[in-house]
Amino acid sequence: MKKLKFKISLIIIILLFNSGLIFAQYDSTDPLPSWNDGKTKSAIIDFVISVTDQSGPLYVKPADRIATFDNDGTLWCEQPTIQLVYTFMRVKEMYPSHPEWKNEKIFTAIMDDDKAYIEEDYASGGKGLMQVLEATNTGMTVEAFQQEVLNFFKTAEHPKYKVPFTKVYYVPMLELINYLKANEFEVFICSGGGLDFMRAVSDEIYGIPTQNVIGSFGKAEYKIADGSSEIIKLPELILINDKTGKPVGIDYFIGRKPIFSVGNERTGGDIAMSTYCQSNKLPSIQLMVNHDDAVREYEYSEKDNASLNAAAKNGWNVVSMKNDWKKIFEFE
Amino acid sequence: MKKLKFKISLIIIILLFNSGLIFAQYDSTDPLPSWNDGKTKSAIIDFVISVTDQSGPLYVKPADRIATFDNDGTLWCEQPTIQLVYTFMRVKEMYPSHPEWKNEKIFTAIMDDDKAYIEEDYASGGKGLMQVLEATNTGMTVEAFQQEVLNFFKTAEHPKYKVPFTKVYYVPMLELINYLKANEFEVFICSGGGLDFMRAVSDEIYGIPTQNVIGSFGKAEYKIADGSSEIIKLPELILINDKTGKPVGIDYFIGRKPIFSVGNERTGGDIAMSTYCQSNKLPSIQLMVNHDDAVREYEYSEKDNASLNAAAKNGWNVVSMKNDWKKIFEFE
Numbered sequence: 311m312k313k314l315k316f317k318i319s320l321i322i323i324i325l326l327f328n329s330g331l332i333f334a335q336y337d338s339t340d341p342l343p344s345w346n347d348g349k350t351k352s353a354i355i356d357f358v359i360s361v362t363d364q365s366g367p368l369y370v371k372p373a374d375r376i377a378t379f380d381n382d383g384t385l386w387c388e389q390p391t392i393q394l395v396y397t398f399m400r401v402k403e404m405y406p407s408h409p410e411w412k413n414e415k416i417f418t419a420i421m422d423d424d425k426a427y428i429e430e431d432y433a434s435g436g437k438g439l440m441q442v443l444e445a446t447n448t449g450m451t452v453e454a455f456q457q458e459v460l461n462f463f464k465t466a467e468h469p470k471y472k473v474p475f476t477k478v479y480y481v482p483m484l485e486l487i488n489y490l491k492a493n494e495f496e497v498f499i500c501s502g503g504g505l506d507f508m509r510a511v512s513d514e515i516y517g518i519p520t521q522n523v524i525g526s527f528g529k530a531e532y533k534i535a536d537g538s539s540e541i542i543k544l545p546e547l548i549l550i551n552d553k554t555g556k557p558v559g560i561d562y563f564i565g566r567k568p569i570f571s572v573g574n575e576r577t578g579g580d581i582a583m584s585t586y587c588q589s590n591k592l593p594s595i596q597l598m599v600n601h602d603d604a605v606r607e608y609e610y611s612e613k614d615n616a617s618l619n620a621a622a623k624n625g626w627n628v629v630s631m632k633n634d635w636k637k638i639f640e641f642e
Numbered sequence: 643m644k645k646l647k648f649k650i651s652l653i654i655i656i657l658l659f660n661s662g663l664i665f666a667q668y669d670s671t672d673p674l675p676s677w678n679d680g681k682t683k684s685a686i687i688d689f690v691i692s693v694t695d696q697s698g699p700l701y702v703k704p705a706d707r708i709a710t711f712d713n714d715g716t717l718w719c720e721q722p723t724i725q726l727v728y729t730f731m732r733v734k735e736m737y738p739s740h741p742e743w744k745n746e747k748i749f750t751a752i753m754d755d756d757k758a759y760i761e762e763d764y765a766s767g768g769k770g771l772m773q774v775l776e777a778t779n780t781g782m783t784v785e786a787f788q789q790e791v792l793n794f795f796k797t798a799e800h801p802k803y804k805v806p807f808t809k810v811y812y813v814p815m816l817e818l819i820n821y822l823k824a825n826e827f828e829v830f831i832c833s834g835g836g837l838d839f840m841r842a843v844s845d846e847i848y849g850i851p852t853q854n855v856i857g858s859f860g861k862a863e864y865k866i867a868d869g870s871s872e873i874i875k876l877p878e879l880i881l882i883n884d885k886t887g888k889p890v891g892i893d894y895f896i897g898r899k900p901i902f903s904v905g906n907e908r909t910g911g912d913i914a915m916s917t918y919c920q921s922n923k924l925p926s927i928q929l930m931v932n933h934d935d936a937v938r939e940y941e942y943s944e945k946d947n948a949s950l951n952a953a954a955k956n957g958w959n960v961v962s963m964k965n966d967w968k969k970i971f972e973f974e
Contacts, residue, residue: 373845452893496853498853505894513705520897520898521828521830521895521897527894531890532886532887532889532890532914532918534914534917537921539917539918539921541890541893548880554864557871557873558862558863558873561784561862561873562837562862563853564852565837565841565855566852582864585866585871586864586871588871589870
């Protein structure tokens, strides 16, 4: 009889476990194993516990648990900017069939790897680079573009790490995404990068479906021809989803303020998103990644230090890659 | 001992039931009780069963189960168009403080309920109505606009049914949305109506969160002032999410083709969405609502019958409100 009782108890425990009725909230395993213990990790976990505690004063219902993550330099390595590597590769592939590019300094600079000229163009507003992006990233169907992007990800390698670019995502951030999802957050990428570019790989790398990606996007038109029914990317920008464009992108694609935002310092691109998130009437948290690990990744900062100054002033959590992350890449 | 065994079995069954391991797929209750039995209802249920059957040839994984529903005339009554009722009400409220409107025929036509003039403007491209929409639906924060919209829904009544406009949704469609959600579809509204207008009530009426609403939208800018951090609606359209604009809106907001689309006849507004859905390489289904119930709702058709002709030609399922729907409104 005792043995039978034990069996019943065991069956019940197994079933409860399978049904997710126990252990869901009280899992004792570390949800963020690649994060070092410390104030950043504690701030994250304390926030998630407090907004998911139904009986607590900071409870936020699941429908309002919106999280937005920048991509370049926040979810994956931005040295070099991956979409620019792709774009320059495409310029080199397409150059022979575009004799008119010979008369455009930005195209010849790319062909000659004239980094100084490209950097100068970028620093002065990126007019030339915009022209290059239009020439290589538009004028085709979204599907054809994404096929090119997938081909690139299959073959290209990161210059420092010698791995495909799909492998230069940050492990601690993937853990954070999964931790938030497990706590009924809806997680969005909100990046200055191209919408269609990121969508080609967002599910494969981060498990984030296309509809949860927000990025820079341009005009498009619907075309029906030869029985196919496609969207053509046109060379006219609608939104640069960077800096003050990010809250606009969030409003277009989500329609509500996030309660959890994650960005990084480099260009001040995530200050407006963090401010917008913090203005949420619901409890919120902001993270700002600091690239301070010259050994395992890269060390760089903004010339005016605006992102970290804003973080200090507004109480955003600075994530030190050097100190907060036990591990940065899966391939380490 | 027998009694104990019975108890164990009972416990196991209850736990299995709670854990969703049984009965999830084989619930014998009708998932669409407001739909009459017939070929439309069968087509819907057969499709859902076939794409959710993991061992079947038409299986579609949950991540690809995207459904898009038009709103006006598909999810709720479009006689009259609710956003226009709102807009005309706002014109009347705002008229005294806008003396410059006295010189614009479209505004005086609204003040005088000159339906012939308004209809003529609409039929000839809606240039005047666009001006009215800009004057009443932009130039303020999204939040302030939605507060106005919520006030409207609290007070205004449908002229025929004498109920708030939040009650003129179609019960069979709400059942269909819930049936699809229960089968792991992600359901989007994809409407020609204004994005911010529908988002004010989409969750309350349909249980569809703001991020799953696609609609017509315009330029916006981020503004930070007096400690607030808001999005201002500007009077410049980006996308009219109607006709060939719908596949573009779907591409912007979702990034993939739906496998389930639902529209209605009246202006040909959903032909492109249905075609786009049907061009999905995955199994797909299209529904086109026919407003043929003069008694319980309204009876109307397109002058060129384009939507129903396209449905017949392409094998889309025509939903007869008269014959397919046992019940149309909750208040009946």
